[in-house]
Amino acid sequence: MGVEGIGASVVRKEDRRFITGRGRYVDDIKVMGMTHAYFVRSPHAHAKITSIDVEAAKAMPGVVDVLTGQQIVDDKVGNLICGWAVHSKDGSAMKMGAWPAMAPETVRFVGQAVAVVIAETRNLARDAAEAVEVHYEELPSAHHIAMAIAPGAPQLHPEAPGNIVYDWSIGEEKAVDEAFAKAANVVTFELVNNRLVPNAMEPRAALAEYNEAEEHFTLHTTSQNPHVARLVLSAFYNIAPEHKLRVVAPDVGGGFGSKIFIYPEEMVALWASKKVRRPVKWTGDRNEAFLTDAHGRDHISKAEMAFDADNKILGLRVKTHANFGAYMSLFSSSVPTYLYATLLSGQYNIPAIYAEVIGVYTNTTPVDAYRGAGRPEACYLLERLMETAARQLKVDPAELRRKNFITSFPHQTPVIMAYDIGDFGASLDAALKAIDYAGFPARREKAKSEGKLRGLGFSCYIEACGIAPSKAVGSLGAGVGLWESAEVRVNPVGTIEVLTGSHSHGQGHETTFAQLVAGRLGIPISQVSIVHGDTDKVQFGMGTYGSRSAAVGMSAIFKAMEKVEKKAKKIAAHQLEASEDDIVIENGEFKVTGTDKSIALPMVALAAYTAHNLPDGMEPGLKEGAFYDPTNFTFPAGSYICEIEVDKGTGKSTIIKFVAVDDFGRLINPMIVDGQVHGGLAQGIGQAILEQAIYDDTGQLVTASFMDYAMPRADDVPSFEISHTTTLCPGNPLGVKGCGEAGAIGASAAVINAITDAIGNNKLDMPATPDRVWHAMQAPLQQAAE
Amino acid sequence: MANVQLTVNGKAVSADVEDRTLLVQLLRDHLGLTGTHVGCDTSQCGACIVHIDGRAVKSCTTLVGQVDGANITTIEGISKGDELHPMQAAFRDNHGLQCGYCTPGMIMSAIDIVNRYGADLDEDTVRHELEGNICRCTGYHNIVKSVLDAASRMKLSIAAE
Numbered sequence: 001m002g003v004e005g006i007g008a009s010v011v012r013k014e015d016r017r018f019i020t021g022r023g024r025y026v027d028d029i030k031v032m033g034m035t036h037a038y039f040v041r042s043p044h045a046h047a048k049i050t051s052i053d054v055e056a057a058k059a060m061p062g063v064v065d066v067l068t069g070q071q072i073v074d075d076k077v078g079n080l081i082c083g084w085a086v087h088s089k090d091g092s093a094m095k096m097g098a099w100p101a102m103a104p105e106t107v108r109f110v111g112q113a114v115a116v117v118i119a120e121t122r123n124l125a126r127d128a129a130e131a132v133e134v135h136y137e138e139l140p141s142a143h144h145i146a147m148a149i150a151p152g153a154p155q156l157h158p159e160a161p162g163n164i165v166y167d168w169s170i171g172e173e174k175a176v177d178e179a180f181a182k183a184a185n186v187v188t189f190e191l192v193n194n195r196l197v198p199n200a201m202e203p204r205a206a207l208a209e210y211n212e213a214e215e216h217f218t219l220h221t222t223s224q225n226p227h228v229a230r231l232v233l234s235a236f237y238n239i240a241p242e243h244k245l246r247v248v249a250p251d252v253g254g255g256f257g258s259k260i261f262i263y264p265e266e267m268v269a270l271w272a273s274k275k276v277r278r279p280v281k282w283t284g285d286r287n288e289a290f291l292t293d294a295h296g297r298d299h300i301s302k303a304e305m306a307f308d309a310d311n312k313i314l315g316l317r318v319k320t321h322a323n324f325g326a327y328m329s330l331f332s333s334s335v336p337t338y339l340y341a342t343l344l345s346g347q348y349n350i351p352a353i354y355a356e357v358i359g360v361y362t363n364t365t366p367v368d369a370y371r372g373a374g375r376p377e378a379c380y381l382l383e384r385l386m387e388t389a390a391r392q393l394k395v396d397p398a399e400l401r402r403k404n405f406i407t408s409f410p411h412q413t414p415v416i417m418a419y420d421i422g423d424f425g426a427s428l429d430a431a432l433k434a435i436d437y438a439g440f441p442a443r444r445e446k447a448k449s450e451g452k453l454r455g456l457g458f459s460c461y462i463e464a465c466g467i468a469p470s471k472a473v474g475s476l477g478a479g480v481g482l483w484e485s486a487e488v489r490v491n492p493v494g495t496i497e498v499l500t501g502s503h504s505h506g507q508g509h510e511t512t513f514a515q516l517v518a519g520r521l522g523i524p525i526s527q528v529s530i531v532h533g534d535t536d537k538v539q540f541g542m543g544t545y546g547s548r549s550a551a552v553g554m555s556a557i558f559k560a561m562e563k564v565e566k567k568a569k570k571i572a573a574h575q576l577e578a579s580e581d582d583i584v585i586e587n588g589e590f591k592v593t594g595t596d597k598s599i600a601l602p603m604v605a606l607a608a609y610t611a612h613n614l615p616d617g618m619e620p621g622l623k624e625g626a627f628y629d630p631t632n633f634t635f636p637a638g639s640y641i642c643e644i645e646v647d648k649g650t651g652k653s654t655i656i657k658f659v660a661v662d663d664f665g666r667l668i669n670p671m672i673v674d675g676q677v678h679g680g681l682a683q684g685i686g687q688a689i690l691e692q693a694i695y696d697d698t699g700q701l702v703t704a705s706f707m708d709y710a711m712p713r714a715d716d717v718p719s720f721e722i723s724h725t726t727t728l729c730p731g732n733p734l735g736v737k738g739c740g741e742a743g744a745i746g747a748s749a750a751v752i753n754a755i756t757d758a759i760g761n762n763k764l765d766m767p768a769t770p771d772r773v774w775h776a777m778q779a780p781l782q783q784a785a786e
Numbered sequence: 787m788a789n790v791q792l793t794v795n796g797k798a799v800s801a802d803v804e805d806r807t808l809l810v811q812l813l814r815d816h817l818g819l820t821g822t823h824v825g826c827d828t829s830q831c832g833a834c835i836v837h838i839d840g841r842a843v844k845s846c847t848t849l850v851g852q853v854d855g856a857n858i859t860t861i862e863g864i865s866k867g868d869e870l871h872p873m874q875a876a877f878r879d880n881h882g883l884q885c886g887y888c889t890p891g892m893i894m895s896a897i898d899i900v901n902r903y904g905a906d907l908d909e910d911t912v913r914h915e916l917e918g919n920i921c922r923c924t925g926y927h928n929i930v931k932s933v934l935d936a937a938s939r940m941k942l943s944i945a946a947e
């Protein structure tokens with residue numbers, strides 16, 4: 001392992017460029033002859049475009065061209081696709097409306113692009129965009145699930161009657177009916193999972209260049225998966241064949257899912273760069289990010305849980321309506337189905353589960369994966385249900401959970417997932433200890449004497465990560481495989497380049513991936529560099545999302561390393577006149593065990609490339625590649641406990657302490673793992689008490705700036721208390737599970753359970769703003785007075 | 787158009803710019819100092835913070851015309867050659883950054899906080915003072931740790947001088 005190998009909290013290699021202002025994000029890049037794009041967007045939630053007049057804009061200073069939706073359709077640029085086919089319970093295919101990159105006829109959400117101005121500077125493009133005259137005939141619109149499914153609701157797409165994309169189900173309805181028939185107690189609950197805006201701090205951007213002589217495009221873009229972007233842009237949008245399109249995702253300022261998808265803006269930039277024969281750069285502003293980055297969550301659910309007389313769970317029934325917005329984004333269909341309902345068993349032994357999910361079109365921004373993607377919604381529903389059950393059944397919430405924990409593995413749930421390993425009791429115990437559960441009643445009393453309400457809330461989450469076994473997801477409708485690739489190149493002087501299909505946009509792969517390689521060879525991480533994010537350099541790969549880069553991406557590197565080491569050992573054995581089986585690798589040297597004979601890595605590498613003295617028949621060079629396809633998902637799990645204090649006068653909640661105990665399997669770099677948890681927790685807490693995308697009666701997004709959408713700030717969150725329990729994942733060679741989403745998945749239920757515990761009213765939806773909490777607080781007080 | 791003269795990271799700069807040019811545009815587009823970022827359009831996120839005559843200011847809401855004659859320091863101008871500013875070193879050592887996008891603004895803001903509070907800095911003050919800087923990645927935990935760590939480093943380095 002060594003001081004910089006797996007398990008060491010080494011500081012990050014990539015940090016120096018960021019802390020000195022030398023990061024290189026898309027908008028930092030300038031090329032000769034570059035023009036700037038600014039989009040004209042719909043001010044209406046639903047309208048017919050009756051005319052577009054671009055002449056005045058074209059005459060403005062510095063304007064190169066103004067292009068419209070009709071032109072992009074005429075040029076046969078493909079409509080945006082949804083890459084996961086989900087079928088309704090009657091077997092019918094999901095019902096998708098067409099989504100052109102710029103609207104030629106009808107706009108279906110505020111912010112949808114209808115035209116683009118290309119000009120010499122961004123300011124001039126923006127000025128000219130004001131002069132594009134678009135006339136609309138407004139249509140009635142539906143911006144909430146309830147409005148969209150009401151009888152007589154405005155229709156968004158002729159393809160989807162009643163605005164229903166699909167009516168999907170999982171599990172056995174009959175088994176669940178039987179479970180409820182013999183239940184001693186039934187707990188029911190209705191809840192809303194609030195709509196969120198991902199808000200990576202770097203707005204999306206694209207720089208497209210067309211090289212006429214080579215008929216070749218280059219796209220620099222803010223992407224979590226540049227190869228997938230290239231595949232989709234070439235195979236479906238007819239921009240260019242793959243070998244004529246290079247996609248580069250340089251430094252990317254956060255993603256959280258929102259930069260997985262291929263958006264209209266990069267399609268338009270590419271298409272326009274060929275039309276105007278000059279490079280085209282588009283950089284979104286924050287308002288555009290709010291209006292056009294795929295939003296997250298937005299569910300309305302009803303859930304019922306059946307218990308026997310001993311408080312063991314017999315069955316779970318869930319019905320969820322999921323809002324997809326106005327169009328089906330790239331992976332949207334999978335989020336409320338295979339990433340949500342398959343996790344409804346949580347950490348519990350539930351013999352029967354039946355879940356129905358109805359996907360609904362509304363006149364809002366498209367909704368897709370946001371940190372956790374489906375799994376936070378599952379955890380929030382289940383953990384609020386468990387807390388409600390504990391209160392209703394008058395049992396300790398920790399004990400109710402413990403009683404129902406899955407304790408033997410592997411465990412097949414009734415909803416596809418087969419959990420490979422875990423120890424849920426261990427993380428709950430550790431969390432109870434960290435929060436000092438026994439001391440809570442005294443703390444609550446003390447707070448009461450000071451006029452404050454104190455509450456404690458639990459959340460025991462599980463997630464499916466390491467996405468994903470290709471064959472399994474293929475059988476569920478995925479349009480792609482979800483393996484990962486790696487190539488390890490040992491240079492003739494012994495330094496190493498690792499080319500990975502994973503993409504880092506804050507996760508620190510340049511450090512953690514180097515730790516794996518350096519640790520195996522016993523060399524410093526400074527000798528290893530990680531290359532990612534450029535389709536011209538790196539072999540095809542699937543990118544980073546779903547906490548997959550350690551479990552899948554690093555496993556591919558592991559496999560490639562095994563091949564490299566095998567060949568290197570052969571060379572070393574040949575050079576040292578020893579048997580290959582006697583060679584061990586230590587501190588950067590290949591040693592013959594039991595002797596003092598050794599040869600250093602650079603000499604082995606040099607021998608491989610000079611090829612003067614290699615074993616007979618061996619090819620020169622030292623470079624190996626591998627593709628790794630996981631055999632199962634991984635299942636990170638943990639227990640979170642939040643202690644909260646509510647001010648009786650204002651309804652303001654203050655987090656006193658937040659304890660997180662996670663089982664991520666083996667930790668590569670504990671410092672980075674903790675950082676991932678911190679960030680996830682802040683997003684989960686943000687969802688619980690601050691964040692919500694709100695549409696008004698006319699379909700305007702009224703929370704479309706940081707003045708209106710409450711992002712968590714430094715004084716909204718506490719310092720966190722984090723620890724780990726460990727069961728090694730048996731499914732991959734490193735024993736890792738993934739840590740990127742856990743915080744965002746587990747935190748919100750813990751916070752809301754704590755607030756409802758404090759105020760003694762379970763009727764509370766996220767975000768639990770002071771106003772909402774204050775009103776919820778009055779209800780039990782009134783009841784007491786009556 | 788207007789001509790402005792100012793000092794940026796110790797170098798004299800003279801620029802002819804449109805009246806509406808923002809300081810962040812001058813830095814990024816005209817001077818190529820792309821370490822200063824833009825994260826919003828409502829002066830809320832702090833990704834654009836630079837020092838104007840030693841005070842942290844949001845360069846996205848500052849017209850170049852307002853800073854004629856001023857002394858500007860950006861993230862590119864705070865280390866001494868290869869030697870990092872203690873705040874930069876503290877962010878690296880405490881894992882105070884992930885994607886790095888908010889980081890230049892955080893560091894410039896944090897230096898100003900330490901300059902103003904010196905040894906009196908505690909966690910609550912740091913959290914309150916960072917109200918104008920948004921980070922979506924770190925949950926602020928390690929940013930706060932970094933600032934407190936740097937505060938003691940900066941105190942030491944002042945004592946040593």
Ligand code: FES
Pocket residue numbers: 823824825826827828829830831832833834835844845846847
């Ligand atoms: S860019 Fe200046 S505050 Fe956001």
Ligand code: FES
Pocket residue numbers: 201253254506882883884885886887888889920921922923924
């Ligand atoms: S490190 Fe990514 S926004 Fe702060």
